[in-house]
Amino acid sequence: MDRxxxxxxxxxxxxxxxxxxxxQVGESLRERMNGLGMHRFHKKALEIRAAIEWLDPIMERYCGETCPSCQDPCCNGRNVFYNRTDLITLLACGEPLPPGQTRKTADEACRYLRSSGCSLSRTRRPYVCVWxxxxxxxxxxxxESARLQRQIVRVLGKxxxxxxxxxSLLDG
Ligand code: SF4
Ligand code: SF4
Structure with missing residues (x-):
């Protein structure tokens, strides 16, 4: 099969x-993944988590330089949500899912936004918030140096x- x-x-x-x-969404997804064999998802999910951890200090540095003076913070956007891949990744890492989607209704702010910024570690955010x-x-x-730029692009690609x-594993 072409994965x-x-x-x-x-x-x-x-x-x-x-x-x-x-x-319910989380429980039914966990059940489906268990049925397919949770171990099959584990390695790729851990690789994703390690890659995000590698990116984290770079992104933190960028945020430190740009966010405090930002006039239009991206976290105020209303179109940021977890998607299924985010949930698969967290479940396959053996982590509990965050307590809820970013918002219960369309006009609410992201529930994870605090005055100091995002309250979630980068590995637990919707991936759109990571990249x-x-x-x-x-x-x-x-x-950045050409070498670091290439590394970042490679890591994001991976x-x-x-x-x-x-x-693909989930959908067979
Ligand atoms: S748009 Fe978002 S990431 Fe960029 S400076 Fe503003 S708050 Fe920071
Ligand atoms: S999850 Fe965090 S980074 Fe993403 S929109 Fe909400 S507060 Fe911002």
Whole structure:
């Protein structure tokens, strides 16, 4: 079977969701993954987590330089949600899911946003919150050495590949 056949992540679960519904979604996904063999997802999920941990200090540095003076914080956007791949990754790492989707209704702010920034570790955020580089951060990225730029692009590519593999494993 071609495990890389999928080219886009599903948008499943990318919607406002009450906590009870969220719990059902998580339980039914866990059950499905257990049925397929949770161990099959484990290695790729751990690789994703390790890659995000590698990215974290770089992204933290960018945020430290850009976010305090930001006039239009991206976390105020209303279109940031966990998708199914985020949940598969967390479950396969053996982690509990966060208590809920980023918001229960479309007009709420992200429940994880605090005055000091995101309350979640980077590995537990929706992946869109991990890879997103806003314009000022792109400028910082472009100021990095060519070697580091290549490394970052490679790591992001590997995360994407592994996330698509996890989706393919689920869908068989
Ligand atoms: S990541 Fe960019 S857009 Fe988001 S809060 Fe920081 S500076 Fe603003
Ligand atoms: S999960 Fe964290 S990083 Fe993502 S939108 Fe919410 S507060 Fe911002």
């Amino acid at each position: 890389t056949a999928r080219s886009e992540e599903t948008s499943l679960y990318r919607f406002p969701c009450g906590d009870w519904e969220w719990k 997103f580089l806003c314009e000022p951060q792109m400028v910082l990225f472009q100021g 995360i994407r590949e592994n996330r698509l593999l996890l989706e």
